[in-house]
Each structure stands twice: as structure tokens, then as C-alpha cells.
Amino acid sequence: xxxxxxxxxxxxxxxxxxxxxxxxxxxxxxxxxxxxxxxxxxxxxxxxxxxxxxxxxxxxxxxxxxxxxxxxxxxxxxxxxxxxxxxxxxxxxxxxxxxxxxxxxxxxxxxxxxxxxxxxxxxxxxxxxxxxxxxxxxxxxxxxxxxxxxxxxxxxxxxxxxxxxxxxxxxxxxxxxxxxxxxxxx
Amino acid sequence: xxxxxxxxxxxxxxxxxxxxxxxxxxxxxxxxxxxxxxxxxxxxxxxxxxxxxxxxxxxxxxxxxxxxxxxxxxxxxxxxxxxxxxxxxxxxxxxxxxxxxxxxxxxxxxxxxxxxxxxxxxxxxxxxxxxxxxxxxxxxxxxxxxxxxxxxxxxxxxxxxxxxxxxxxxxxxxxxxxxxxxxxxxxxxxxxxxxxxxxxxxxxxxxxxxxxxxxxxxxxxxxxxxxxxxxxxxxxxxxxxxxxxxxxxxxxxxxxxxxxxxxxxxxxxxxxxxxxxxxxxxxxxxxxxxxxxxxxxxxxxxxxxxxxxxxxxxxxxxxxxxxxxxxxxxxxxxxxxxxxxxxxxxxxxxxxxxxxxxxxxxxxxxxxxxxxxxxxxxxxxxxxxxxxxxxxxxxxxxxxxxxxxxxxxxxxxxxxxxxxxxxxxxxxxxxxxxxxxxxxxxxxxxxxxxxxxxxx
Numbered sequence: 001x002x003x004x005x006x007x008x009x010x011x012x013x014x015x016x017x018x019x020x021x022x023x024x025x026x027x028x029x030x031x032x033x034x035x036x037x038x039x040x041x042x043x044x045x046x047x048x049x050x051x052x053x054x055x056x057x058x059x060x061x062x063x064x065x066x067x068x069x070x071x072x073x074x075x076x077x078x079x080x081x082x083x084x085x086x087x088x089x090x091x092x093x094x095x096x097x098x099x100x101x102x103x104x105x106x107x108x109x110x111x112x113x114x115x116x117x118x119x120x121x122x123x124x125x126x127x128x129x130x131x132x133x134x135x136x137x138x139x140x141x142x143x144x145x146x147x148x149x150x151x152x153x154x155x156x157x158x159x160x161x162x163x164x165x166x167x168x169x170x171x172x173x174x175x176x177x178x179x180x181x182x183x184x185x186x
Numbered sequence: 187x188x189x190x191x192x193x194x195x196x197x198x199x200x201x202x203x204x205x206x207x208x209x210x211x212x213x214x215x216x217x218x219x220x221x222x223x224x225x226x227x228x229x230x231x232x233x234x235x236x237x238x239x240x241x242x243x244x245x246x247x248x249x250x251x252x253x254x255x256x257x258x259x260x261x262x263x264x265x266x267x268x269x270x271x272x273x274x275x276x277x278x279x280x281x282x283x284x285x286x287x288x289x290x291x292x293x294x295x296x297x298x299x300x301x302x303x304x305x306x307x308x309x310x311x312x313x314x315x316x317x318x319x320x321x322x323x324x325x326x327x328x329x330x331x332x333x334x335x336x337x338x339x340x341x342x343x344x345x346x347x348x349x350x351x352x353x354x355x356x357x358x359x360x361x362x363x364x365x366x367x368x369x370x371x372x373x374x375x376x377x378x379x380x381x382x383x384x385x386x387x388x389x390x391x392x393x394x395x396x397x398x399x400x401x402x403x404x405x406x407x408x409x410x411x412x413x414x415x416x417x418x419x420x421x422x423x424x425x426x427x428x429x430x431x432x433x434x435x436x437x438x439x440x441x442x443x444x445x446x447x448x449x450x451x452x453x454x455x456x457x458x459x460x461x462x463x464x465x466x467x468x469x470x471x472x473x474x475x476x477x478x479x480x481x482x483x484x485x486x487x488x489x490x491x492x493x494x495x496x497x498x499x500x501x502x503x504x505x506x507x508x509x510x511x512x513x514x515x516x517x518x519x520x521x522x523x524x525x526x527x528x529x530x531x532x533x534x535x536x537x538x539x540x541x542x543x544x545x546x547x548x549x550x551x552x553x554x555x556x557x558x559x560x561x562x563x564x565x566x567x568x569x570x571x572x573x574x575x576x577x578x579x580x581x582x583x584x585x586x587x588x589x590x591x592x593x594x595x596x597x598x599x600x601x602x603x604x605x606x607x608x609x610x611x612x613x614x615x616x617x618x619x620x621x622x623x624x625x626x627x628x629x630x631x632x633x634x635x636x637x638x639x640x641x642x
Binding site for chain 2: 094096098124126134136144147148164166167168169171172173175176177183185
């Protein structure tokens, strides 16, 4: 049994997930994890799957593409377990950036995180109805002492490039947005 | 993954709508400090408060900065001081009050509540001492707050004490005349006092609450107002939908308070008590109950319609809070402290908010006649009569009501007083019929407990 990471992109339309999963079923494959999103009409999906037969990356890719009579990009790579980038004890924070679209905003924040060895676990960005650029990073900060420094640097950046940048503990968003508080207290 | 709209609306709530944790109040039971020597009692009180409360301010600041949400007030609520006074002479109350003032200043706390007596049926010698000491204690100490419970729905109203308090309040005003009667802002007279209220000046630690407990007061009129303003972008929105908005906002605000409160309690190793979600205004623009009325479509608070709007607001706040936390307690509703809310103070100036309308509004909201400035020459019996009316509302309706009345020496109706900071500024309110109820108040005795059936 071999494990693969398959990424698929295409102009969005109905039937893409059905086509991909049909090809996997035909190869006696099983999806272990998957996530999918659509941005401005473009579909993107990443799948972790296990496949019984000895097909190889190119054949898997061909079999998936053959399901479609329109252009679908498929990239298959063998899966090797990787150590999680962060310790489990890390606290999660949400960094939001909101303001007029200026070149390099996302890059500035991402570079700052990289310099501090802070992993970006999730990222979402789009332009809202007021034509403002919105970036939401979910980051994990392993050492709580780093938080103050990062916050200070983000505040400096906020003043320099004049966009609204905020960093906030994830627990606050869970508390205000989810039905259960999730965090357990003694 | 959290929804992006939820993330952005939470950010908005934190950044521009004045969401904060209004009060973290540590309740400390002092009954084990009783003793025959008053100086030793004072030492024990100071030692116990210092040991329990030493880290309160530090931990609150740390948790506040972790979550980027300020904890505005860190306070103490103690078990009723009258118990410590039993068996002592009339020098004891001021000694204890001074000891409290000193120790809370040391630990960085601005107010301590619990210089209190529960006298709905009668007074003990200690309670008598405490009430008599109020003019001196509230004018000579800075941080000590007092509450006197004079009525409950089960016991009725102790009219002897109500009559006495009219004089006591005048005396407090006179002895703190150099601060324009400010001593009176530190005394709340209650019906059905809650034993777990974290908000000052009426906080105290009731019996049955344990040795040490942490209660949280969350507020957020600014957040509610902004949510309503957004909802009102739809010109056809109906009141039930606005009530739903208030409820959802109250849920979110309560959640933040509970998260932070529980974390503070966890770090301090203290039992977490309750979250009190009350819309408590400050004189700051954007942090006002009055402005919520304006958004709901009532141009000046106190105009006809205000009681209905307040009833809806108060109820929706409770509903949101109750679902958000299983530990909701205290007062949990909307406060209408006239001086502390610049919009209410303006309505009082304009004449739309009268004493009669305020009293009517207290039938449907938390607390009662709160931070109401009265003319300085008001008869003590009239103060008692205003208190009696407010207590009757609480007694009959099985709810907490309270009166925090400030007759400012030398001031006439319509003249302005300014206490500054959170206590705000506003006019003395006109009291029609001053002196007309002297005979009624002087009768004394008590008003018997009401019937609890045939509720019409």
C-alpha cells in the first residue's frame, strides 16, 4: 500500500471531486485526508490517499486527468511522513491584515513570521466588497515570550505601511464564534 | 477553521467598540478575622486580604495583555464588615475602614466593597455601629464602598432603617461637602442584594460563597450599539430582529469575559464564581446606554417608549449571556447610572429624563436609581421616601433594586456637578413633592412582605 499526496487545480465547475474520487476508487485507493477551496473561480484541492496497486505517480495522474473532458492539472508526489513544524504545546494566534491593497503586504508579515521561526498553519486572503485587501494568518507561536516581540514588530509595521494589522489569541475567536468554549479549565 | 467574517467581526469588537472586561472582583470572606481586640481584627483583615489578593492585579494585567483585552477594574468584595464589628465600640468602624483602605492600596486595588449590613428585618449592634459610622467612614476613606440591604421579597422593607438612611445620606453629603457630597456615591441601598455582584459600589461577598472566589463583570454598551447600527442599515428591520442582534452580541461579550475570568481564576488558584453581563456605561462617548436608545430610535432617553426599549434591551442581554455561560450571576442586565453615562446626564439636563421616568425604567432593568444627583436642600424624609419607592419595586417584583443618591450640599435642581473619571458629571434632578411624605416616613416600622401568589 503506497501513500501519495495529490494536488489538483482547475477552472471550477461541477463534477471535479466526483471525477477525482472515481479515478481513485478504480485504483482501489482510499482518501485519508483532503481539503479543497475555490478562489475567484479556480478550484484547488490537496488529497492524502493510499492506493493498493503499484501504479506509480504518472499513471495515477493520467488516470485522474482522463476522467475529464476539460483541462485539469494534477500533481502527484509520494508521501513521506514529516515531523510537525511546531511543538504541540504552541499557542495559536490569528493575525489579520486589513487595508488598501499595497504590494508586498502579505510578504512583509510572512517574512517577519519566518524570521521568528513562527509557522503559518493556515492562510486566507481576499479582496472584500470595500476593495480592501484582507489577509488572515493562523500562526502557532511555540514560546509565549515571543508574542510580545512579534506584536511590537507588527505594530511598527502597521505604522509604517498604514494598514490595520492585528494579532490576537485564537481562544478569543473560538469564544466569540463557537457554541462551546472548547478550552478546558481545572 | 474559523469563518473569516467571524474573525473580522471579533477584531472590530475589540478594536473600535470598547470591548473590555469591566471588572475582576475577588471575593474574600473575612469572618475568620473576628476577635475581641479591634486592632488585632484590623491586622488579621490586612493579612488575609494581602495574602489572597496580592497577585490579583499582576495576573489580571498578564491575562489582559495575553488576550489584548483590558481588564479595567480590579476590585475586592468582602463579607459584610458589620460582622467584624459585633461586640466592639464606636471607634471600631473607622479603624477597620482605614485598615481596608490601606491594604487595598498596597495591593493596587482601587475599590473594596463590603462595608455592608443586611438589615431587612432588624439591626444587630454591629450593624447599627456600621450605619452610624458611614458619614465619617465614607468621607475619611477613599476606597471603601458600602451597601445596606433594607428589603427583600421574603422579609419586606425595614422602614426604620430606610428612615434613618435619609438622615445618614444627608450627613455623608455634609461630611464630604468639600468633595461635593461624593461620599454618597460610595453607598448603595438595596432590595434583594445579590451576594455575587462584581460591580461597585454594591459588591460584597455573601454567605455561602466560600472563602475566596473570583467574579467577573463584563460590559460592552459600545459593542451592542455598533451591532444595532449595522442592523439598522436595513431600514425595514423590526424590533424582534434588533433584540436578536442584542442577544447575539451579549453572547459574544459574555464569552470573552468568561474566558478571561476563568484563566485569571485558574492562575490564582481561586474558585471561579460568576460572570455578570451588565451593560454598564462610562462617561466616555461610545460607551453609553443612552446612545443605544438613540440607535433604537428614541431621540432622548426618558421620552415615552424608553421603558419598553429598556425592557427589550435588558431581556435580550440576559438571554445572550445565559446561553454563553452556565455561571451567569450578579445583576446581569442594563444599568442606568445617570452621572456615569454622558447621554443619560444630557437627557436629565434637557428634562426628558425625570425622577419619575427613571423610577419607571428601573422596574424593567438592573439596579435602580443609580448615581442620581439631588438638590442639596432636599428633606431627609424625601430621600427615604425615594428609597422606599425603589425598594418597593424590588420587593414586589422579586428583583434587585437599589438607590445611590447624592444630595450635593448647596446645589439646586438643574445645577451641575462633576465628580470626574468614571463617576462622570450631570445635573441635580428635580424632586417634585419634596417634604410631602414626612409623616409616612416617620411612621417607621416595616412594610410587610408581599403576597407571593395572585400575581397580577
